[in-house]
Amino acid sequence: MRNATFRQLRVFAEVAKHLSFARAAESLHLTPPAVTMQIKELEGHVGLPLFERQGRRVSLTTAGEYMLVYARKVLATLKDAEDAAARLQRLEAGTLTIGLLSTAKYFVPALLAEFTREHAGLDVRLAIGNREQLVQMLHNAEVDIAIMGRPPNELNVRAEPFGAHPHVFVAPTDHPLLRIGHPTVQSLLPYGFIAREHGSGTRAVFNSFFERHRLEPRIVMELPGNEAVKQAVMAGLGLGLLSLHTLRVELQHGLIARLDVEGTPVVRAWHVVHTLAKLLSPAAEAFRYFVLEQGERFLAERYGALLPLEPAG
Numbered sequence: 001m002r003n004a005t006f007r008q009l010r011v012f013a014e015v016a017k018h019l020s021f022a023r024a025a026e027s028l029h030l031t032p033p034a035v036t037m038q039i040k041e042l043e044g045h046v047g048l049p050l051f052e053r054q055g056r057r058v059s060l061t062t063a064g065e066y067m068l069v070y071a072r073k074v075l076a077t078l079k080d081a082e083d084a085a086a087r088l089q090r091l092e093a094g095t096l097t098i099g100l101l102s103t104a105k106y107f108v109p110a111l112l113a114e115f116t117r118e119h120a121g122l123d124v125r126l127a128i129g130n131r132e133q134l135v136q137m138l139h140n141a142e143v144d145i146a147i148m149g150r151p152p153n154e155l156n157v158r159a160e161p162f163g164a165h166p167h168v169f170v171a172p173t174d175h176p177l178l179r180i181g182h183p184t185v186q187s188l189l190p191y192g193f194i195a196r197e198h199g200s201g202t203r204a205v206f207n208s209f210f211e212r213h214r215l216e217p218r219i220v221m222e223l224p225g226n227e228a229v230k231q232a233v234m235a236g237l238g239l240g241l242l243s244l245h246t247l248r249v250e251l252q253h254g255l256i257a258r259l260d261v262e263g264t265p266v267v268r269a270w271h272v273v274h275t276l277a278k279l280l281s282p283a284a285e286a287f288r289y290f291v292l293e294q295g296e297r298f299l300a301e302r303y304g305a306l307l308p309l310e311p312a313g
Helices: 006-018 021-028 032-046 062-089 102-106 108-118 131-139 201-212 226-234 248-252 282-306
Strands: 051-054 057-060 094-101 122-129 145-148 157-171 192-196 218-223 239-243 257-259 266-275
Touching (some): 006 021, 006 032, 006 062, 094 102, 094 131, 102 108, 102 122, 108 122, 108 282, 122 131, 131 145, 131 266, 145 282, 157 201, 157 226, 157 282, 192 201, 192 226, 218 226, 226 239, 248 282, 266 282
Parallel strands (some): 094 122, 094 145, 192 218, 192 239
Antiparallel strands (some): 051 057, 157 257, 157 266
């Protein structure tokens, strides 16, 4: 292993992440043959195959699973060294990798645009996933900092709230419940629901809301991602519970309707999160400070008009 390069370890970690040589090549801006060559060279240094290939399917061998643990530690240590060097030079330069809850992608790019106007020298990268995936990214040190709702209890993190995160019930624009000014939770039960997938923060809010009311909703469809849920609701396939921050365009253009159900909006908080084991680079520290200082104002300006009623908690 003494002749293995950091480049080979990065390629190995990326292939292991996607379990695809083609997707790893795309992510690293390399050609698939170049990725294959790097993996073959690393396997030569290790003396064992790291992946099993069956057609297009790729999986880690036992040796690959062991080596991945150490490769991630090496790469994380290298990133910490780079961050420390940048701090010593007092530079806000280099790469900043931000992990986003998939729901946060509706507003973070615009917030990031404000940030990068003041920090033009940064190479900013976004990694998007549901809550379960984002926790794994933090665990693997694949992101410097994360924007998410419920912070992970399973990791030792610093989680700081920066803004309200309301969730509301939505329906197609011709739904009969819209004729009721303030529907009860009980009145929702005759209708089916389109729910987000397990592992998402939105699904956790949905489950918690009905558990708190000791009611069991009828889920007629489970879909990955907010866009799929919105499209299904607009098509009349069921009701949904979604973050208000995913609904700006649809509500403004009358494509979907908000139901003013009792006990809603369900308000949680957005957090900026990083693991305590990771030393933040000057760039990551600057972004953290910017979000804490500007995030609440930004969300209020962008979404406040969509929520004229007082939050119910």
